[in-house]
Amino acid sequence: MNKVSNCWIFGESAAALPDLVSGALELAESVDAVIVGDKTEAAKALQAGCGKVYLIAEQGDTILEDYCATIQALIAREKPRLFILKTTKRTRLIAGRLAAAARTSVITDITNLSTDGKTITGEHMVYGGSAHRLEKCGDGLCLALVGEGIFTGPPAPAVSAGEIIEIAFIEPPRKAKLLERKPIAGEAVNLAVAKKVVGIGRGIQKKEDVALAQALAQALGAEIACTRPIAEGENWLARERYIGVSGAMLKPDYYFAIGISGQIQHMVGVNNAKTIISINSDKNAPIFKLSDYGLVADLYSALPKLMEKL
Numbered sequence: 001m002n003k004v005s006n007c008w009i010f011g012e013s014a015a016a017l018p019d020l021v022s023g024a025l026e027l028a029e030s031v032d033a034v035i036v037g038d039k040t041e042a043a044k045a046l047q048a049g050c051g052k053v054y055l056i057a058e059q060g061d062t063i064l065e066d067y068c069a070t071i072q073a074l075i076a077r078e079k080p081r082l083f084i085l086k087t088t089k090r091t092r093l094i095a096g097r098l099a100a101a102a103r104t105s106v107i108t109d110i111t112n113l114s115t116d117g118k119t120i121t122g123e124h125m126v127y128g129g130s131a132h133r134l135e136k137c138g139d140g141l142c143l144a145l146v147g148e149g150i151f152t153g154p155p156a157p158a159v160s161a162g163e164i165i166e167i168a169f170i171e172p173p174r175k176a177k178l179l180e181r182k183p184i185a186g187e188a189v190n191l192a193v194a195k196k197v198v199g200i201g202r203g204i205q206k207k208e209d210v211a212l213a214q215a216l217a218q219a220l221g222a223e224i225a226c227t228r229p230i231a232e233g234e235n236w237l238a239r240e241r242y243i244g245v246s247g248a249m250l251k252p253d254y255y256f257a258i259g260i261s262g263q264i265q266h267m268v269g270v271n272n273a274k275t276i277i278s279i280n281s282d283k284n285a286p287i288f289k290l291s292d293y294g295l296v297a298d299l300y301s302a303l304p305k306l307m308e309k310l
């Protein structure tokens with residue numbers, strides 16, 4: 001397979017590195033990391049398979065975005081061809097700033113990233129998931145934001161001859177002042193790596209009934225997830241648990257869709273499920289066209305019977 005010469009990776013935490021390295025190695029001959037932290041973090045990047053680690057020492061209360069000036073200067077000096085960042089709110093800001101400084105753009109929300117050795121092509125969904133757009137980056141720096149569950153290859157071996165290069169921090173022209181730190185209210189759930197997922201939709205009539213699906217998820221060893229209205233309208237489950245074009249993208253072995261109609265905006269998030277099993281009381285619900293197994297039934301009678309069998 002043709003590859004570009006080199007790729008840099010950046011993640012908000014060291015946990016993001018292994019899958020970034022394994023995906024980047026499919027696209028580039030060498031993979032290097034930019035790390036804001038200390039030598040322990042840098043060593044983790046070498047362990048994850050990076051050849052070089054550009055280490056920017058953490059500067060007290062400096063927020064991540066304020067390391068942009070330093071990274072910009074590094075990009076101008078080293079000229080990486082491809083720079084992949086693991087998507088978070090912060091890295092979106094960082095990628096935007098780096099792109100503006102380098103007079104290039106960012107390919108975001110990538111569902112597939114590929115190269116023929118010359119051009120880098122990022123694929124992502126548009127129009128609420130009803131179309132795919134290809135964005136091509138011909139030469140110069142290509143910045144790409146890749147989310148959870150996109151790179152799923154095996155972990156790369158550690159590079160024994162890897163090196164850590166310490167980079168001096170450059171003060172940004174205007175610095176944000178940190179006033180307070182608050183923990184994020186939300187749930188730490190990574191649906192992208194779940195092998196079994198039970199998804200609920202508006203077929204569930206009231207908050208207490210979510211327990212029915214939760215019991216099923218527990219019996220199956222599955223994660224619980226939902227459609228957007230359940231998380232954003234009803235607030236019965238955390239926002240991190242809704243699936244679809246504006247939520248999480250999944251690749252489970254089994255997706256159980258309970259009381260879900262099967263609108264495109266939801267289903268693009270489970271397109272890559274190996275097996276979809278759905279329960280819906282409406283035999284004409286679109287979900288049945290996309291399911292491997294479908295049960296036309298009232299979930300309130302079907303779920304207790306299913307639990308009995310389980």
Ligand SMILES: Cc1cc2nc3c(=O)[nH]c(=O)nc-3n(C[C@H](O)[C@H](O)[C@H](O)COP(=O)(O)OP(=O)(O)OC[C@H]3O[C@@H](n4cnc5c(N)ncnc54)[C@H](O)[C@@H]3O)c2cc1C
Pocket residue numbers: 128200201202203204226227228229230242243244245246247258259260261262263264265266279280281282285297298299300
């Ligand atoms: C720009 C945009 C982005 C969006 N992004 C997302 C997204 O990322 N994720 C997402 O999920 N949605 C998204 N939506 C919303 C999406 O279009 C649908 O409205 C939503 O997915 C529908 O959720 P639902 O299936 O739970 O509800 P409904 O469409 O109301 O379906 C409920 C289903 O439950 C069935 N049912 C009712 N009672 C029972 C019962 N007792 N037993 C069994 N079945 C029953 C009904 O037959 C029906 O099929 C987006 C919309 C827009 C416009």
